[in-house]
Amino acid sequence: MNKLKKITGKPLFLPIFCMLLVMAVNIVYDVSSGNFAFNFFTISVRNGVLYGRLIDILNRGSEVTILAIGMTLVVSASAGTDISVGSVMSLAASFCCMLLAGYGVSAANDLAVPLIVGVLGAILMGCICGAFNGFLVAYLNVQPMVATLILFSAARAIGLLLCNNLIVYVRNESFQFFGGYLGFLPTPIVIAAVCIAIVGILLKKTALGLYIQSVGINKRASRIAGLNSARIIFLCYLVCGLAAGIAGLVASSRISSADSNNIGLNYELDAILAVALGGNSLGGGKFNLAGSIIGAYTIQAISITLYALGVSTEQAPVYKAIIVILIVTIQAPPFKAWIKRMNAKRALEKGGAAA
Amino acid sequence: MGPMPRMDRKKMGWLLLALLLLLTGCGKREEPVTGGHAPYVEDAATGKGEYIVVGFSQIGSESDWRIGSTESFRSTFTAENGYYLIYDDAQQKQENQLKAVRNFILQKVDYIIVDPIVETGWDAVLKEAKDAGIPVILADRSVKVEDEELYTCWVGSSFEQEGRSAGEWLREYLKKQGREDEEIRIVTLQGTLGSTAQIGRTEGFGKVLEQEKNWVMLDQQSGDFTQAKGQEVMEEFLKNYDRIDVVVCENDNMAFGAIEAIKKADKTCGPDGEIIILSFDAGRAALETLLDKDINAVFECNPKLGPLVSEIIRKLERGESVEKIQYVEEVYFDSTMDLEQIIEERTY
CATH class of the missing domain: 1.10.3470 (ABC transporter involved in vitamin B12 uptake, BtuC)
Incomplete structure (x- = not known):
């Protein structure tokens, strides 16, 4: 528990978490459409060079x-x-x-x-x-x-x-x-x-x-x-x-x-x-x-x-905006404070029940 | 306010200098564009009777196609052909075009040619031209006006016909290869959605697609008419679909991007490859790619509107009537033709 807190407390935790979340969507999609679950993450060598979506992300980004x-x-x-x-x-x-x-x-x-x-x-x-x-x-x-x-x-x-x-x-x-x-x-x-x-x-x-x-x-x-x-x-x-x-x-x-x-x-x-x-x-x-x-x-x-x-390239910006809003919200200080309060409340209830 | 501190005055000096530099820079840029036709104006006003005076308002010079179009008008409406051309570059602004047309009216030109940037907002100025008795010919793009009689005619490309020729070419090509009963899997890289060229080409190709039962359109995505976006979208198509037989690219630039993506994915394209590539516009660069056997066929979007417009003006001069909508003749090129000769003659 303490270890988890230490990791989640790191400043880079949330950005990394958000990126993994975005990628996780692909696993869900691949499984639901009957593909190999890690289809998105597969990296292969074609024509003597690395080929795959992860490489595309690194390359195009x-x-x-x-x-x-x-x-x-x-x-x-x-x-x-x-x-x-x-x-x-x-x-x-x-x-x-x-x-x-x-x-x-x-x-x-x-x-x-x-x-x-x-x-x-x-x-x-x-x-x-x-x-x-x-x-x-x-x-x-x-x-x-x-x-x-x-x-x-x-x-x-x-x-x-x-x-x-x-x-x-x-x-x-x-x-x-x-x-x-x-x-x-x-x-x-x-x-x-x-x-x-x-x-x-x-x-x-x-x-x-x-x-x-x-x-x-x-x-x-x-x-x-x-x-x-x-x-x-x-x-x-x-x-x-x-x-x-x-x-x-x-x-x-x-x-x-x-x-x-x-x-x-x-x-x-x-x-x-x-x-x-x-x-x-x-x-x-x-x-x-x-x-x-x-x-x-x-x-x-x-x-x-x-x-x-x-998703059609013309509509993509809309979905992109929604995801960005979510990520920014997760990282916003008031939201973080709210999570903290909720956690404290739960801990208090637990403590109260034990007493 | 007290006297300026020393330091600030120095800064101010620098700022002024920077501004001055910027301004002189701007001045230079404008010069070749607006300075050009001042002397023409006087000539037109004094009236060289034997010439037909034509005012032409062009959109700008944003692409090779546009430059080819300007070139076509310039080389058609020459003194040898009995014309006097007043050329105006609108620098992508409609207000400049409106100004240009009003100037043409004041200068009492015989004919006005406009390639309108946008479709709307033309009623007033076209009315003025009509009242002055000057026929207006629209080239390339069109206008939306309440009274169609405000302009004489429109001349340009039939994008739908281009799309249909592409479909028909593909049908013939597949027949020649004995693949007419095979399932043909097609993807389309569309132009900017909603643009005239995109709508026309998609519709035209779609008409042939409807007739062919064994053609499957796997996906259609917009590549925004650019090479980078076209490549990105094509990369994704290649990952999503194991087998693609045909890529329809709604302009040359996206075709270049698609070719890059296909090569990266360790596949081949063109007449000797596994994927058939069709492209539109047929600029010089595309013809060179065709020569390199990376593209199967390109369908021309002809910028050479000048000769057809000239023909119309001659007809009007003789008092004949002309058709309201006239399409310029357009051809296609594939690898069976003598491309080196064609490229040699290609100016754009």
Whole structure:
């Protein structure tokens, strides 16, 4: 009993529990439709690569996961959200494909510049956008929502401009690597894992995580305590832009083209949702990176589950919303307090009966 | 308010600089779009009698198809052909289109061509054109107005016919392979639900489907006309259904996504593969994929409306009457054709 309490008391318990609950729906569905109970969880090797729904969740959830890393830091440090990440993704993808294909070319089979230039270009573009947002928020004290609204609306248009209003196709095997396979693993999974590892180690081994939380809780007090609050906030937005650049690269490599109008569409919302599903407060301060990452994969798990259940893609958002409401409710403090009260009441009754 | 603190003034300077940069950036962007037709206006007003002056309001330049369409009008309505074209790009906004049409009326053009962004809200401006005695020809998309007489005619694609040709092509193809009595399992990647192209293509294919008793439509899901979504939905189809014989993709982009998904699932597609892929639109990229033997057949959605519109204008000039609804001729391509030649000539 005590052990159970210890586990349920962990901050990550609820996010993980919710994700498992979503997946459990599939077991019920598979059993009721007469399939093998763990049909959803089966992972096989086909064509020399891993194949299965769990792999799909990890693979397709990569972009949102990468975005969620940056978003968590931004939310924590500035108590605001970066709503430009989806558009920045698209801009980074457009810039990358424009470099690789050459300006004004709509389809290229050969790269115009070495692959690394395109990759660095995408990352650099992400960083520039991140720095722009960071500058506005950290040094000019513009509200995060307003500051990032600029690139939210402008970045896609800039991307279209870079691509001369075309969908640029880069049909080159080396470029398709980022959305393809590294050995038997889908590359996006590896990229997401590397991003998580780097940021995770950085936060664990240095005091950066603590600084970010401290700035998020009280910016002025942190400055008085000797922290350069503005610089830390700037850094968080920079990292968020960088994450968007990487996510954009993965997304465009997946479809080997830069579809400015559709890449990263509504991803900013998923990224923010991931942070919230991970049990983080959008009011800034304390944060839990692992929670956000679990949140991101939960969102993808919901989508894939809905596909598996045969829900039409047009209606899926409705069911997604219902599930999200449930998850958020379970994690809401008043609900937690209510559960606690109920438990206490039951314990009291038990105790009363014994006496 | 006291004097600004030093620091804030510095910040203000930066902000102003940033704003300035942004504004100049915007200015540059607008230039090629709106600056272009100022000189044309004067020419039209002074009236070059021997030319037929045509005002064309295009939606924008969001896709290869649209660019192909613009190109078709531009290359048809040239001085050599006896036309004077005033082109206006509406940048995806109806208000720009309304403005453009009013300008055309003021400039006393001979004909107005509109590719309307949305169907509604056209009554007033079309009435103005009618009162001015200028015939309006609608291209590609259509309008909903109370009085159909407000416009002369509509020219565009018959999406339903495209869907039906796809079904008929499939019937012939299966017959050739001796599979006409087999059970054929089909899935459809639909376009954005409710769009004209989606409704027409689904209905057209559905008509053939009804006649064929041994065809089974396993599932129909929307892939939103995008490659990424098409791929995601196709991945799921492949997991849900052990055997799929035919994938109908309601545009090229979703077909590319479906092909990726099929290859990932260790299956094959195209004329030499196990899954038959049909696609619509037939852009250059799709024809190249057809050449690579990944797609079986593509059904054209012809953006070349220019010549047909020109023909209509010539008829009207001679005082003849024209049909209210006119479909542009559309073809299909499959791997038996000389694709390299076709791709060479393809501009979009």
